Structures are given as structure tokens and as C-alpha cells.
Amino acid sequence: MRRIKGAPDRRRRPRESVETQTTRFGGEFERLRRTLDEIEAGVDIAAEPNRIVPDRVLVLELKNGVQNFAHEARRLGFAWMLEEGADGNDNITDEDDLVDPATAADPRLYALMPSREALQTLLRLWTAFTAREPAPQGYSKWWQIFATLNVIRTWSAEDRVDQWTRTVLRDQIRRNPTGAVRIEFDLWFREDPIVRQARMTAFQAKVAAADGRVLDRVLLEPIQYHAALVELPVTRALELIERAGPLATADEVMVVRPQSFSPHPPSERDPLEPVDRAPPAQPDTRAPIAALLDGFPIENHDLLRNRIDVYPVDVTPTEAPPHRRMHGTQMASLVIHGDLDGGHPPISRTLLVVPVLASPANGSPEHTPTDKLAVGMIERAVRALKEGVGDGKPVGPDVLIINHSLGDMHSPFERRASHWSRLLDYLSHRYHVLFVVSAGNAQDGLPLDGFASLTDFRRATADARTEAILTALERARATRPVLSPAQSCNSLTVGALHSDFAGPGAFAGAAIDPFGALKMTNLGSRLGTGIGGSIKPDLVMPGGRQAARARVTPAGLELFSQEIEGAGQRAAIPDTRGGRRDRTQRSSGTSNAAALATRGAIRIADALDDIPAAPGEARWRDRQTRAVILKCLLAHGCSWGDIGRHLDGLYPPVAATSNYRRRVAISQFLGYGEPDVDRVISGSAHRVTMLADATLRNNRRHEYQIPLPDSLSSLAELRRITVTLAWSSPVRVSAASPRSIRLVVTDDEGKSHFWEGVDRTNVVQPDHRHCAKGTLFHSVLDGRKAVPFGSRSSFMIGVQAVAETTAFNQVDAPYALAVSFETADTIRADIYQEIRQELELRARAGVAVRARRP
Secondary structure: OOOOOOOOOOOOOOOHHHHHHHHHHHHHHHHHHHHHHHHHOOOOOOOOOOOOOOOOOOEEEEEOOOOHHHHHHHHHHHEEEEEEEOOOOOOOOOOOOOOOOOOOOOOOOOEEEOOOOHHHHHHHHHHHHHOOOOOOOOOHHHHHHHHHEEEEEEHHHHHHHHHHHHHHHHHHHHHOOOOEEEEEEOOOOOOOOHHHHHHHHHHHHHHHHOOOEEEEEEEEHOOEEEEEEEEEEHHHHHHHHHOOOOOOOOOOEEEEOOOOOOOOOOOOOOOOOOOOOOOOOOOOOOOEEEEEEOOOOOOOOOOOOOEEEEEEOOOOOOOOOOHHHHHHHHHHHHHHHHHHOOOOOOOOOEEEEEEEEEEEOOOOOOEOOOOOOHHHHHHHHHHHHOOOOOOOOOOOOOOEHHHHHHHOOOOOOOOOOOOHHEEEEEEEEHHHEEEEEOOOOOOOOEEOOOOOOOHHHHHHHHHHHHHHHHHHHOOHHOOEEEOOOOOOOEEEEEEEEEOOOHHHHHHHHOOOOOOOOOOOOOOOOOOOOHHHHOOOOOOOEEOOOOOOEEEEEEEEEEEEEOOOOOOOOOOOOOOOOOOOOOOOEOOOHHHHHHHHHHHHHHHHHHHHHHHOOOOOOOOOHHOOOOOHHHHHHHHHHOOOOHHHHHHHHHHHOHHHHHHHHHHHHHHHHHHHEOOOHHHHOEEOOEEEEEEEEEEEEOOOOEEEEEEEHHHHOOOOEEEEEEEEEEOOOOOOOOOOOOEEEEEEEEOOOOOOOOOOOEEOOOOOOHHHHHOOOEEEEEEEEEEEOOOOOOOOOOOEEEEEEEEOHHOOOOEEEEEHHHHHHHEOOOOOOOHHHHHHHHHHOOOOOOOOOOEEOO
16 A cells, blocks of 8 residues: 655744735735725726625635634624635644645635725725734734735635536536536525625526526525525536636625535346335334435335334425335335344334435436425425424424435535535534434546556455555545535544445355455445544444446556445335335445444434433433434444554554554544444443533533442453543534534543553554544543552543634533443453442532443
């Protein structure tokens, strides 16, 4: 596997001198002065898109970020629009080489909408700065801004229509050169509803003048989303591609993008024989706690009858012919039964389904409707569950787990959080629900080195092929990012493992098994990272095995994933040839993995229901922390396992700093690893799990004393401590990173070593500094050191909150902390009972820590 290159220089750049900045930007500010004079004189300059004028978005790109710049901009009279390029590393470490080159961001960019008064004040401040006058009282930050200014310009057609959008639109037109093109226009959000309506009216007039029509409009104020789905003639779409015409230069438009689209191609596999699993006589009487946003399922399938409840909102049954209801049927089956080849017992709770995919009868993939904005559909689906739509009552008021196996194929994550991901972040925090999101599947080929021909690849040993495939995946990790909305910071994003129960003979004949017994991410699973370099996917679950198929291209060999008859996960499907209700079929992908993660979350919820609430406490499902409890416990059983150790050995351990980047690269495949749900919900005499949950706000700290079992004192036996922290953050809608509150796990010295009897030396896992970048922290420590300690000793774990901006100083973030203490089976002691008894003796006021062993 190739050596990872060194990290770039990320040190803070010094401020430029007044003379340098005056030379660079004096002409731009002088043009701004003349523009304001012309406006005062009544000159119409609206047709000149490069002029900085009131109500036209102004871009300030700085060499360094300026703390609380949004506040300073508003004081000056600017409307704060968005921020890009925050690298998310300032809060982690001062070591420059801990930044992974694959995730390093550009300098910060701030987009502002000024009033006339704001521009006049900006000019006065610039004049004082260039004259070396002291900053007026209250405006010292602007001297920092002027000294680090790198670019000042207007938001342009190049910003609105990026290269990816141009490529996708060209491809769509190439495939259908005579049809109309459907395009999304994200408008600049304006808080004033009158201004907002005026902007939409002006935009619609420009669409009409371009011979287009608006198909759908969505306004979601909490995430500042104001968008329109527009159908344009090909000639006008080509104009947009060239960044020309009134729509490319429309001041109302922030971004032009291909329509958000989540397709699920039909499987060509033959159906399998039925599975003998009788449906229950009656539906479960308990309130559903999980919902599936997907396609229509077959409600009367033998595996789903009396187990699901379907509630249409945007997609009607007529848009989904029964024989085409493939994906929703498969996902519902996997959530309820798991992989049918595994023989697991079904989930007894009813699963709610809100269809968001149409199933065309013409054989094209199931997909999100082409006449609706996907973001609006998801918001309405969740609102129908939790609040009700229109005059209707909520259909899933107790739902706390939402499976979201959808991904926008036209929006791979690069650096800016999408509106779709921000919506999930907002909804998860508002309703205290856990979204389980699939990372997305990649269909593109991987360049494959090391083989002169296709014959050489086929004849190579299994080990040689595996190493070559792993190298190809590592090289391509930056080009296969997760699909929006998988970068959502509050959601649990799931990648797919090359694993199923189909049996060892699946890869017979010419089919090539790329990984053999290694539980590697399967060939089609998209890779991390998340916003600010955070860990994504969060975890991986079995997603079915896929074969490796190589083909010759002008550039050399390329590798593709291929579903084969004998491999994959078995689930219910509709009968495409008749009226049978017992058909099953195998499939693979990250949707399958997310469905199994949802199933795991339901199992954990059922186990938690068995724990009675402490006196005076609400039951866990009625608390604000309910979603983060599930998120925390699902991740608590994660580990990289054998494949983590295998990948760790393929990267060169040259220096301590490269160790960080090596672990970052591995986490892009595996996240925190595969969870062991059985291990989390069961217990033993040698393992105890403690759980705490609460809310926390800026500069507050909760401390937990974890008892040490007396029987471990001075013993040189293996022991392990696992610490997992999950929280939900309110959304910063216009910032580069949506996370507004950061939680930190520390010991009593402000570090994360916790106890001298354990350390991270022998555990192959994500670096603990990398773990701090998202809303999920998971770390495993172990050791054999003989440490003497007295009776009733303990160590401390602290949870501290830091608001990313002052606007969130008084906002609470719900969190859950799980701590497991485990010892080797050779120790003749019941540490579960020791710790439980000590906790009961130390029962203290404040947040409770509960030990569990069913």
C-alpha cells in the first residue's frame, strides 16, 4: 500500500502590513466608493454582476479565521449568510501535522449581504485602517480582518454553478438531449418574510423569462433553507453550464445544483425459496419506536404482515405498483428479521413506514419523486410522525429511531454541509430522535495496479488480489466520499461490511472474493470523513458480500463491485411474476447495513425498557437524552477487530505523527468499527457497563467516579475500560460546521488517560484526538500493569461542554456516557457485583450512573 504523504504546513499565517493590504485592496475599496456615489446619483448598475452593491452578497476570504466574526459583521449592518472552509482542528491540538491532507480545508470564506449603511461604515473603517489610525472603540476586530484579508469580491456565477454541477448536468443532457432538465436553486435566505417573498417573486420572473417553470418550492426557516425545483429547456440548462444568462447571475440565487436524487436500481437476481416464519396473528400492541423512510413495502408479505404500518405523506400507492416495491420491502424485512440466512428471531414491535420513493412501472430504479424537493419530503415525513401534517395527528409520537437509507447521488460530501444533512441535524435535536443513515454506495471503477492483464488478475493468489484491492481502495478514498446527508453530525452514519450468512460456497466458478475471511468494508461502500474531519461513517455493519470484477480500460485495469447470486443478505421481496407473498432474495449495500443498525438500536431500546427508572426519574424514553443513549450504546460495542489490525499493518509506522494519519485513513473505511449489540445488552461476572445521561451547557462539567473492584488491586491481569460519549448538538445553520456545542471527555488532569492501570498502547482504534471532532467519542484502554490501590478506590471521568460560539452559551446539549469495565475470565471475582454494590453505597445527588446486567 502506498505511503501516505506528509501533511501541509497548517501554521497560522502572520498578518500582512498596512502597506501590503493597501496595495492589494485599495483599488477594490475605491471602486466600492465610486459605486456608492453612483447609486446616490441614481445610476442603475444592477446589470453589472461584479459590482459590490447593497443587497448583493459580498465574499470576504481571510487567511485566518476571526473569532465571533458573525457578531462583528451584524453589528456593522451585514446580514450573515454563510461561512465555509473552517477546518475543525483548532480545538484539537497545536500540532500542525495532525491534520490529514485529505480533509484539510481552504482558508475561511465569509459571505455577507450588506446594507448601504454597512458599506459606508466599511469604507470609513478601511480609510482609518490605511491611515494607520487606531480602531474606533468596539471595532478592533475589523483591524484583524483587514490585516488578514485575502479576497474581497461579489458572489459570482462561479460560486453558484460549481464544476461538479456542470459535470452532472452535461451528463444528464448527453443521456437525454431533447428532454427538459430539472435543477434545484438554493436561494439566499432572508429573515424578513416580505423581502423573502420579493426575492422569490423576482426569481420566478427570471425563470419564466427563461421559458422554465417552478415545480416545487420549500421554505424551512429553522435551517435557513429556501429553494425551488425548476424545469428548464436544454438550451437554458446549457447556458447555466456555461455560467451565463440571467439565472447564473441572479442575485437571489446562492447555489445551483442538480436535483437531489436517490435511486435504488431493481435487482436482476432470481427469487429464492420461502422462509418458514409465520406472521403474528395480531400486530404488537405497543407504540412503535422505529420508523423507516423508504419505498412502499408489500404490507401483506408473509414476512411483513401484522409487523408494519404504512403511512403515505407525499408518495401515494398509485405511484408504487406492488410488483415494483422492492427496496422498501427489503429494508423493512432486514429491520424486522435481519439477514434471513442468519436465523435470528424477529423484532416484535411494529415498524412504521413513511414512503418517500416512487416505483415507476417502466423498470427504472425506485427513486425520490422527480417533481418534489427531497429536503421538503423528508421534513414532512418526520413532521407527520412527530407532530402531524395539516390537521392530522402525529402517527408516530413515540418514534425515536428513524432509518434513512437514502443518499443524494448528485451530492457527494466535499466540505460544506448540505441542507439535507442540516435538516437531519435539526430534526434529530428538535424531536430527540436518532437518524440511522446509510453512507451511500459507489458504482464507479477503481484503478487497479500491479497486474499486466485481466488474466494476471484472475490467476493471482487470493492474498495478492486482496492486497492490490486494498491498495486501490486506499488510493481512492478521497474520491468516494459519503453521499449527502451522511455527513450529518447528529446522525449515526453506517457503512457496509463484506459480510453475510450466505455460506462459504458463494464465490464458485469465476466469481472473485475480494477479501476472503477479512471483514473489510465492501467494495461498494462509500468512505469518510465528515465535516471538519470528523469520523464518518460512525460504524459499519454487515452489508452483504460483493464480488470483485475487473475490466480493461484505456487507462489500465479497473475494479468494480458486482452482486452475485450466491452472496448477499436474504430479505423479503415482492413477487415480480405473479401473486405470491413469500418471495425472498439476496442483496447488498449500505442500505442493508443501516437497516441492521436500526434493528440493533431497537434491540437496545427493548433492553433499556427492562431497566426500571430510579425513583423520581422519568423513564429513559421520555427524556431528552433518549436518542443519544441509543447512539452511545450502539457505538459502545464497536471495535476494528482483525481488519483494523490488518490495515494498520499495511501503513508504514515511520513516525509518531504518521500514526495519527494512519488511524484517520483506517477510520474512513471502518469508523469506530462493527458494534457487538449482544455484548452491550448482556452482562457477565467479568464485565459491567455503567450509563449516565444528562444535559450540559457551556463551561459546565459533570464528574463521575468509577469504582475500582477491590479484587484487581496489585493484580497483573488483563483489564479493559471502554468509554463512549454521544451527544446532540443544536445546529449552526450558516457556519461551515453545524456543530454548535462540543463535549470533551477528560480525567481529573484534563487529559483522557483515566487510570494508570490501562492505556491505549495495545488497542488498534481511531486516535482519541480524532474522536473529538464529531458528536461521538469512543475509546478503549487496556493493560496488565499491577497497580495497588486501597479499598473503595475509584477514578474520575469528566464531561465538559464548550460552546463553539457565544450564541449557544445558554443552550443545553443532551448527552449519554457509557463506561464498561471488563476483566479476563481468569480472575476469580465477580466485578459486576463489586462495582454495583459500590455504586449503591456511593449513591450521590445529581446525575445517576446505572450498572446493567440483565
